[in-house]
Amino acid sequence: MSETKRRRRSLFDLISDYVEDFELLSEEIERRAFAEHPSWDTRSCCIEPLCSVFVAADEVVVTADLPNTKPDTIRVEQVSKDTLEIRAEMKRRVSFEEFGITHRKGEFSFFRCQTRIPVAVDAKRMKTQFKRGILEVHLPRKKGVRIEVE
Secondary structure, three states: OOOOOOOOOOHHHHHHHHHHHHHHHHHHHHHHHOOOOOOEEOOOOEEOOOEEEEEOOOEEEEEEEOOOEOHHHOEEEEEEOOEEEEEEEEEEEEEHHHHOOOOOOOEEEEEEEEEEOOOOEOHHHOEEEEEOOEEEEEEEEOOOOOOOOO
């Protein structure tokens, strides 16, 4: 009969699971409630780089600050019709301790950001340039896009 009994999990395992679930839930609530969020994610070892979007008459220029990056690992893709994702691998890992932060633990080896593009662009004609740690993404604007007013 002891073989057919289900093995009970220890109290410490249950508490650990509850704490992990609570942390995930609190992060989700924080992400939805506040527009601002930390520029790092210790679980995925990613740092969100400084990023800006400039809308000109004929193109949109997205710049991202990617210091200490392996140029051949940079990936830029349009994940939805109005969102651009930039990912890149760092040459070496960076930790909180290097910035003098002692109350947090974590190492980072990737850059990752998603930025919203406010106008319609032609991602197939996208051009990128990476120089001195700065990535520039040039996206030509679509012409003749009709905007529906409700």
